[in-house]
Amino acid sequence: MSSVIVRIPGVDVPDERGRTGLDRAGRDLTGNPDVVVRDVELIASGWHVLRRTTFDYRHADGRWTRERRETYDRGNGATVLPYDLARGTVLLARQFRYPVYVNGHPDGMLLEAAAGLLDDDEPEAAIRREAEEELGVTLGALTHVFDVYMSPGSVTERLHFYAAPYRPSDRTGAGGGIADEGEDIAVVELPFAEALAMIGDGRIADAKTVMLLQWAALHVFS
Template sequence: MTTSPAGCPGADIPDSRGRTGLDRTGLDLTGNPRVRVTDVELVAAAWHVLRRTTLEYQDASGEWSTQQRETYDRGNGATVLLYDPDRRTVLLTRQFRFPVYVNGHPDGMLIEAAAGLLDEDDPETAIRREAAEETGVEIGELQHVYDVFMSPGSVTERLHFYAAPYTADTRTADGGGLADEGEEIDVLDIPFDESLAMIRDGRICDAKTIMLLHWAALDGPFAPSAGHSR
């Protein structure tokens, strides 16, 4: 069942993005016999969706308990590490992120790998779009790295990780993001070894970016087995 009030945007009438039925997500789940979803409440449906779900959970002893979980659904996303193996550099971005600013980051200017939401695209199409918008790079060869749930306690997002080489020839525009979406993005061409030092001293503190840089050092283009030694 659902308990969202009649006339609730995103439930029985379209929200600002034209969506309905957002209060029914999860009611048809059958993959885990120890979980029974009994109620979904639509708490908020602005650009993203906040739900409060009531479920019955069977523990290891066989006992059932009623629990509630709030989930924040912002859609799935993709990210890419752009690297130049010959110059041993990576292309990262820097932009203002209010959530980190309000939670203790000194100025909110976060250094990150290019990333964005899928919207209606598949992951590869989405990350090619985001890389072009943010960094000006037209991606050719694209390597899938892994797919990760980044904050599974409350956020539903699954992030698709990629890596791709870039050169001066493939950077066909300045990047910087979309002004009409309020984006103002700096593009940073950083020596790879310096990027690892930036993780150690805290200048890079974004999870997806740290994961991609460590992958590049251990298994990716700058791993010893890749033939690009220091």
């Protein structure tokens, strides 16, 4: 009787994106002696990757417990707030976001700062690319604001935040995103004071955008 070898896409054979070894993430971590990774299970590997990790955790009182956590790995990203200090404006993007639509947002249309995944680029190169694709603006000097884990309880993503001045002449394209990737983005130029007020009344409800606008209130438009 012959045994059947089960090969798992994303583990020992390529998944739809050509990836293998997706169950290896975290197995070699040694930075925290109170955490010992025991097993990593690949749950799903669609566009992004969902894993279940089993690890032993030593508590402050010395007790060891066995824990399990699911992590969603979508890669790291970058975001930027272009601002025109002379005219008192900022450039934002409006687009449909299904996750917020299914979780109570009236129409799923979010007003937010341009952002995107790094893919294989450095953060500055990635956000320049996204600004051109989404907003149609060519950015000059970038200010690095901070790097933030946006949802550390379950999502591995670290987002790199930037701000950059722009002038009307820097709006070199139409923006709108990449149609082949399903993007349908409207470019919105707003007075900064209005954008800031939109946080208070809920018209801006995106975390990265709130953070960048609050930073700009302290460091740019103060």
